[in-house]
Amino acid sequence: xxxWDEFIKGFWSENPIFRLVLGLCPTxxxxxxxxxxxxxxxxxxxxxxxxxxxxxxxxRFVPKKVRIxxxxxxxxTFVTIVDLVMNGYFHALHKSLGLFxxxxxxxxxxxxxxxxxxxxxxxxxxxxxxxxxxxxxTVSLIVIGAIREVIGNGTIFNVSIFxxxxxxxxxxxxxxxxxxxxxxxxxxxxxxxIAMAERSGRQPIIRREHDCASCTIxxxxxxxxxxxxxxxx
Amino acid sequence: xxxxxxxxxxLTLITAVSAGVLAYVNQQTAEPIARALLEEKxxxxxxxxxxxxxxxxxxxxxxxxxxxxxxxxxxGRKDGTVTGAAFAIVASDGYSGDIEFMIGVDGxxxxxxxxxxxxxxxxxxxxxxxxxxxxxxxxxxSLENTELWEVTRDGGTFIPITGATISSRAITxxxxxxxxxxxxxxxxxxxxxxxxx
Numbered sequence: 001x002x003x004w005d006e007f008i009k010g011f012w013s014e015n016p017i018f019r020l021v022l023g024l025c026p027t028x029x030x031x032x033x034x035x036x037x038x039x040x041x042x043x044x045x046x047x048x049x050x051x052x053x054x055x056x057x058x059x060r061f062v063p064k065k066v067r068i069x070x071x072x073x074x075x076x077t078f079v080t081i082v083d084l085v086m087n088g089y090f091h092a093l094h095k096s097l098g099l100f101x102x103x104x105x106x107x108x109x110x111x112x113x114x115x116x117x118x119x120x121x122x123x124x125x126x127x128x129x130x131x132x133x134x135x136x137x138t139v140s141l142i143v144i145g146a147i148r149e150v151i152g153n154g155t156i157f158n159v160s161i162f163x164x165x166x167x168x169x170x171x172x173x174x175x176x177x178x179x180x181x182x183x184x185x186x187x188x189x190x191x192x193x194i195a196m197a198e199r200s201g202r203q204p205i206i207r208r209e210h211d212c213a214s215c216t217i218x219x220x221x222x223x224x225x226x227x228x229x230x231x232x233x
Numbered sequence: 234x235x236x237x238x239x240x241x242x243x244l245t246l247i248t249a250v251s252a253g254v255l256a257y258v259n260q261q262t263a264e265p266i267a268r269a270l271l272e273e274k275x276x277x278x279x280x281x282x283x284x285x286x287x288x289x290x291x292x293x294x295x296x297x298x299x300x301x302x303x304x305x306x307x308x309g310r311k312d313g314t315v316t317g318a319a320f321a322i323v324a325s326d327g328y329s330g331d332i333e334f335m336i337g338v339d340g341x342x343x344x345x346x347x348x349x350x351x352x353x354x355x356x357x358x359x360x361x362x363x364x365x366x367x368x369x370x371x372x373x374x375s376l377e378n379t380e381l382w383e384v385t386r387d388g389g390t391f392i393p394i395t396g397a398t399i400s401s402r403a404i405t406x407x408x409x410x411x412x413x414x415x416x417x418x419x420x421x422x423x424x425x426x427x428x429x430x
Binding site for chain 1: 236239240243244247248251254255258259262264265266268269270272273355356357358396
């Protein structure tokens with residue numbers, strides 16, 4: 001059951017975009033269509049899984065002082081591989097994602113998972129975490145991309161749904177549309193989370209005390225023993 | 234001191250492995266990438282040339298133009314005679330960045346087609362220069378039959394994309410430049426008209 005929990009947390013309770021609010025640069029920039037969101041999601045997932053695997057397996061050999069450069073080198077290597085392979089075999093997709101493929105290197109989700117999770121968990125857990133986070137990221141990108149594409153262009157995955165009579169709301173494809181969709185979705189997700197938590201009688205994730213000490217990244221990094229762990233009730 | 238050496242050693246090891254892996258991947262993908270880039274260009278060439286029966290990718294000549302630049306001209310032939318040419322031109326007055334596009338011209342200097350190769354225009358607005366509706370209106374136009382190579386707003390005949398007059402204007406004006414270039418170098422392009430490779 002633990003494996004499933006590690007996987008599904010990326011979708012809801014620790015969704016990289018809507019909960020951790022990480023990796024917003026590619027999120028806002030490439031989600032002009034559902035297809036771009038899907039491609040970006042897959043590319044990031046691949047890098048995330050590979051970097052989690054490598055970083056987790058070398059966690060005992062890398063001295064703490066040079067861990068960040070070591071992570072970045074590993075991540076950059078995988079991003080470059082994705083960039084080259086995509087350019088050669090999926091040229092059209094590579095063209096539409098353009099600059100954002102190399103920029104996966106600086107995507108906070110990937111370094112964040114390396115630092116907060118992969119570097120202190122066994123390899124198989126880190127791999128599941130990579131898949132889960134990648135899955136959550138991909139689904140989120142597709143949803144944002146689909147909404148923007150439908151309203152801003154009248155199509156979804158390049159298939160016209162409203163017919164020729166539809167006058168697209170261009171704003172949604174332009175940069176402001178990304179902020180609007182992200183904000184509305186984030187708000188809706190919080191609303192649903194509160195309703196769900198009330199029904200099951202638990203503390204909603206977003207109502208929990210939020211400071212650096214209770215942040216999951218922080219607690220996991222500093223490895224509090226059970227009794228000094230900050231309470232999240 | 235000992236620690237520094239250890240840190241250096243670990244980092245060097247990691248970067249060396251990384252370099253090795255990347256060198257291998259780079260070597261493996263070099264050919265597919267080159268092929269994809271060429272195919273992209275050639276599909277544009279094929280779509281803008283007048284009817285031809287040769288292989289335009291093997292029939293390329295380089296033409297020197299003013300300013301020391303050169304352009305690559307791909308020739309289409311029918312029964313061995315050059316019927317038209319395709320070449321890429323760059324509009325540097327787009328809305329954001331250069332717009333590179335391929336135009337095809339027949340022996341009379343009439344434009345046969347236009348294909349956008351590279352641009353950074355706004356998605357949903359300027360990016361529509363790639364649409365058939367916009368590109369199509371250039372086919373059949375020449376310097377002779379069209380007096381003013383301008384968009385309608387500037388008194389010309391080309392209908393710009395709504396909300397993207399700058400991108401449309403850049404394409405229109407640069408196309409005219411391309412046609413002039415063709416006219417000046419027509420003799421060169423058609424020179425070896427009888428020679429079949």
